[in-house]
Amino acid sequence: MTQGKLFTDRLYRNAQPIWNKNHQHPFVQGIGDGSLPIELFAYYMKQDYVYLIEYSKLFAIGTQKAKDLQTMQKFSHSLHSILHFEMDLHRKYAKEFGISEEELEQVKPTPINLAYTNYMVNVSLNGSLAEVVSCLLPCAWDYWEIGKLLKKQHHHQIKSNPYSHWIETYSSDEFGSVALWLIKLMNQLTEGTREHELVSLEKHFQMTSRFEYMFWDMVYHQEEWPL
Numbered sequence: 001m002t003q004g005k006l007f008t009d010r011l012y013r014n015a016q017p018i019w020n021k022n023h024q025h026p027f028v029q030g031i032g033d034g035s036l037p038i039e040l041f042a043y044y045m046k047q048d049y050v051y052l053i054e055y056s057k058l059f060a061i062g063t064q065k066a067k068d069l070q071t072m073q074k075f076s077h078s079l080h081s082i083l084h085f086e087m088d089l090h091r092k093y094a095k096e097f098g099i100s101e102e103e104l105e106q107v108k109p110t111p112i113n114l115a116y117t118n119y120m121v122n123v124s125l126n127g128s129l130a131e132v133v134s135c136l137l138p139c140a141w142d143y144w145e146i147g148k149l150l151k152k153q154h155h156h157q158i159k160s161n162p163y164s165h166w167i168e169t170y171s172s173d174e175f176g177s178v179a180l181w182l183i184k185l186m187n188q189l190t191e192g193t194r195e196h197e198l199v200s201l202e203k204h205f206q207m208t209s210r211f212e213y214m215f216w217d218m219v220y221h222q223e224e225w226p227l
């Protein structure tokens with residue numbers, strides 16, 4: 001790696017074409033201005049709930065692969081935060097929509113949802129701690145970017161937006177602190193790492209960034225199994 005440059009700066013820069021597409025996606029924009037039909041949002045909440053069940057397992061894998069107690073504590077704290085803070089958002093919205101917690105948990109993941117979580121879990125189970133982080137990072141980082149962006153763009157109408165709780169959650173310092181910690185960890189883990197390994201880590205980062213786009217598109221079109 002070029003001296004003095006952070007690996008995450010490169011990851012961020014190279015992912016911008018994908019992340020910009022995420023930010024401009026009509027689903028994301030519809031959350032921002034509150035115009036997204038409620039049925040689409042409810043569909044997304046259900047798919048995202050079962051996504052988060054799988055995603056949270058990566059933090060358990062991170063706890064197991066960590067080399068020191070402080071990193072283990074950070075991973076286990078983040079796991080707790082997803083299960084109790086982030087997923088509480090979904091449970092609250094679901095309650096408003098008349099969907100029970102049991103129903104949420106029983107949701108069948110769509111092909112894109114399944115492909116995305118299987119990709120991350122497979123890489124994480126078989127790879128290094130840096131590989132776990134390369135899969136986790138776009139999810140934590142880009143959601144925080146989206147939360148902050150939507151809050152900035154639509155701050156004047158946030159109170160009347162039915163999705164304000166979503167925007168407040170993902171733009172919050174609490175949510176952002178996990179992204180910031182993962183960025184720091186990624187830079188620590190890749191210090192002195194050879195270029196061909198960085199290329200492989202970047203591949204996972206790009207792949208999960210692309211899956212993020214596909215997830216937005218999947219919920220927008222409510223893509224189900226053909227059979």
Ligand SMILES: Cc1ncc(CN)c(N)n1
Nearest residue numbers: 048051052139140143215
């Ligand atoms: C699909 C997806 N990606 C990321 C996040 C943020 N944890 C989420 N809730 N859902």
